[in-house]
Amino acid sequence: MGLRHAVLASLLDEEATGYELSKRFDVSVADYWSATPQQLYRELERLESDGLVHGRVVEQERRPNKRVFALTEAGREELHIFIAQPTRPTAMRDDLLVKLLAAGADDLGAVRKAFEERREQARNKLARYDRLRDRLLDGKSETAHLRDAKRVGPYLTLMGGRMYEQQNILWCDAVLDALDQRERSALTPDPGDRP
Amino acid sequence: MGLRHAVLASLLDEEATGYELSKRFDVSVADYWSATPQQLYRELERLESDGLVHGRVVEQERRPNKRVFALTEAGREELHIFIAQPTRPTAMRDDLLVKLLAAGADDLGAVRKAFEERREQARNKLARYDRLRDRLLDGKSETAHLRDAKRVGPYLTLMGGRMYEQQNILWCDAVLDALDQRERSALTPDPGDRP
């Protein structure tokens, strides 16, 4: 039931069409959730049949008609209930971990490449988060924002993503360092080594 | 195809029955992957019919017979191929993020509770990782281990998990601090505030 609540949360700020949501979940919300258009349209239909969102058709002249979905009272209530329920622990499920775990001597090159890519991605995300953060704070201080903003969630989740990517970069650095060390000690004709 | 490779990687060190794997994936490998027994039995069957693992029945006297699965050459090859393939970026998909994002003024108590729980879980995991680390290093230094060990994956993934949990704790601290600030500024009769 993950996507369900992610969609509801995404509709908290403003109503949206399936298409708009697919943009958010492809780029913006994808920071911590992703979904294809198909999933979103399906989820929206289910949410509507459960009465948690309400869609109205907006006729457009020069574009296909669209259905704009908004949260209902029941939808807001559902979010309250969801928030109050126990959170089950999340596993990482990152392919990169599996690759590193499984890597033998032959794979170190490929693993290095994978980690360099990951580090690059993490750096890009971090930069994006920093831009989003600046926009969100809009010149004000963090303290002021946390005091005055209607909802603190958007800022604090952003900080969560930011810290996650920073840690990610550090981990990639550590792994790449370790691989370097390996390579060097494999190359040097190691004099005093145990067979 | 996530579980598939996680299972293969788990069989790299030693063969196992579905039951044993379910233990690993419930506790140990669950550090970064989790699966129910049913998933594992199904996955093992698929892997066997694809020739990536091979199971042999071990007759037991005082226990039900069991099937012990081991990697085949094709299984090892599959892991090499997997490692060399591009890694697709992983989304976080953490309910806690959605909860925080969606939280309004009424939900701050519930959110606080959720974050305190998460922090506690993270601390426990961290402690477990530290124990595993000590066992893995077995008195040797990190440098020595990285130089001499057959595979560096187990240690480096452990360090990844460790860093992840440390960052998790810091994030929980930050969020809980922010919620505290909120509460205080909501309680104090704020004199010079904009309506």
Place this chain on the structure above:
DNA sequence: TCCCTATACTCACTTTGTTGAATAGGTGCG
């Protein structure tokens, strides 16, 4: 003796996520 836990596995089902394509008008560019 009875119940609980551990071993070892299976069946049936639902929910999620992924892939590929079809439809259909509009905008911008060279």
Place this chain on the structure above:
DNA sequence: CGCACCTATTCAACAAAGTGAGTATAGGGA
């Protein structure tokens, strides 16, 4: 003018992951 891309959605089929219950045997403790 044609071609690629953007808006906006739908259909069909499948693969992967998760849920819940059930079966059977054995050992240990109250």
